[in-house]
Amino acid sequence: MLRIIATSLCLRCQRAPALPLNLRPCATLHSEENQQTVEALYDLSVDIQKVRKLKGWVLHQSPAYTKEVADLLMDMGASGPIIARILAVHPEAVLCNPEKIQAQKELWMSVCPSQRELVGIIEKFPASFFTSSSHHDNQRNNIAYFQSLNLNKRIITKLMASAPQSFSRPIEQNELMVRTLQEAYRELGGEEANMKVWLQKLLSQNPFVLLKPPEVLRQNLLFLRDKGFSTAELLRLLSNLRGFVTELNPDNMHRTLTYSQEAIGCSEAELRDIVLRCPALLYYPESILAERFKGLLSAGIRMSLITATPTVMELTTQIVNYRIQRLKTLGYDVRTGSLEVLNGTKKDFETSCGKLQLRRERPLFNPVAPLRGDD
Incomplete structure (x- = not known):
């Protein structure tokens, strides 16, 4: 895995213990807190105790631009509580030069639909927005590159927010990985007309794929091909594995496939079919698979039911046990019924429980129907 690139706006924005003082020349560290910063944060209703506990070093820095940063966020439409939350989570933002933040804002607005949406992104990913000004050229070049691929602006914005490292590095590295993905897609029989949609979906679901060495993708696809997966199945896995x-x-x-085959007691062809229906079996460690198989089997669920609905393996043992008990109170026995009812998100499961509850409460006869008299 590539080393994560630091994303603070300037070197001083990183944790003090992580860097020697001489590597943070743009700020001065004082033995006492900068009272102007503390008072300005108090005025903005920022949780000072949280800042002291998590990033207290920020309060010892000078100069700081607390009011200027808050004003810039307010001009973008951020409310007082939102500004307070941003600065509590990422207080190093107050150490960033307002002019550089303005330049960053203009850069993001080239792909972000509105200032309101940008504020929402900053609230969720403050460290992504307050990145080093030294990366602006790389960011600008990468934005232009992804736009040249005709990717949706929202996808580009999501990439910048969730994987800022991919925009901070030289454009050539992203070009190489994207080209590798495109070549793999074509070689596996993907249709050219669907290339853009496929690439957008993959990058949206896992932005960090850009940070991986391209040769890793090749090695994994060759391994799976040797395991008997067809080109169509490999394309399906590449898409579904996100x-x-x-x-x-x-x-x-x-190791994972060998363990799964032994635990299930199936042939290689049967295992491939199970993996295609539950790709998670490829990347869960043996220890996790062992725990989940044991949890399901100890609940009285037969292996045949598990292999019929292998996606149940994506749920933790704790969640499975809770759902089994919940279903039991509704009169549903997972040992004899389908395990599909266990699957899905919390919302999906609650919907299924609601249906079972209605079915349980439904009267066996129509109370408004006229009773049939004796002949």
């Missing part, structure tokens, strides 16, 4: 295929390696996949 880019996780770049986070795997042949050794780990071999």
